[in-house]
Amino acid sequence: MPSKLEQEIQTEVEKFQKLQQDYNKLIVSRSQLESQLSENRMVADEFKRMKPDSDASIFKLVGPVLVKQETVEATSNVNKRIEFITNEIKRLDGAIAESTKTQEAAKAAIGKLQQMYQAQMGGPAAGQA
Numbered sequence: 001m002p003s004k005l006e007q008e009i010q011t012e013v014e015k016f017q018k019l020q021q022d023y024n025k026l027i028v029s030r031s032q033l034e035s036q037l038s039e040n041r042m043v044a045d046e047f048k049r050m051k052p053d054s055d056a057s058i059f060k061l062v063g064p065v066l067v068k069q070e071t072v073e074a075t076s077n078v079n080k081r082i083e084f085i086t087n088e089i090k091r092l093d094g095a096i097a098e099s100t101k102t103q104e105a106a107k108a109a110i111g112k113l114q115q116m117y118q119a120q121m122g123g124p125a126a127g128q129a
Contacts, residue, residue: 003117003120005113005116005117005120006117008113009110009113009114009117012106012109012110012113013110015106016103016106016107016110019099019102019103019106020103022099023096023099023100023103026092026095026096026099027096029092030089030092030093030096033085033088033089033092034089036081036085037082037085037086037089040078040081040082040085041082043078044075044078044079044082047071047074047075047078050071058070058071058074060074
């Protein structure tokens with residue numbers, strides 16, 4: 001039967017693994033947002049290249065249908081999306097930084113528990129920092 005210390009180590013390792021999974025989800029989300037931001041910036045650049053007096057049309061995909069959109073409205077929508085995505089990336093950056101700190105603290109806690117366990121068992125790492 002595992003000792004109380006072994007159970008604590010196991011619990012902390014499970015918490016750490018959950019933290020890593022959450023961190024990975026944040027990274028994937030950020031990557032997806034970066035991709036969306038890049039796409040929207042390319043669209044915004046294309047809008048800038050359009051001549052104001054041209055008869056070019058802009059269409060928006062709504063479900064299976066292409067709907068004509070005014071240039072001003074389309075440009076405004078893309079700029080709002082860029083702003084929203086940029087803010088979401090900043091929010092995720094904060095969450096990633098916080099997750100990194102939490103993981104480091106969890107690693108330190110696991111290391112301390114392992115040292116205590118080794119000291120208790122009289123292992124070679126007993127008393128080493």
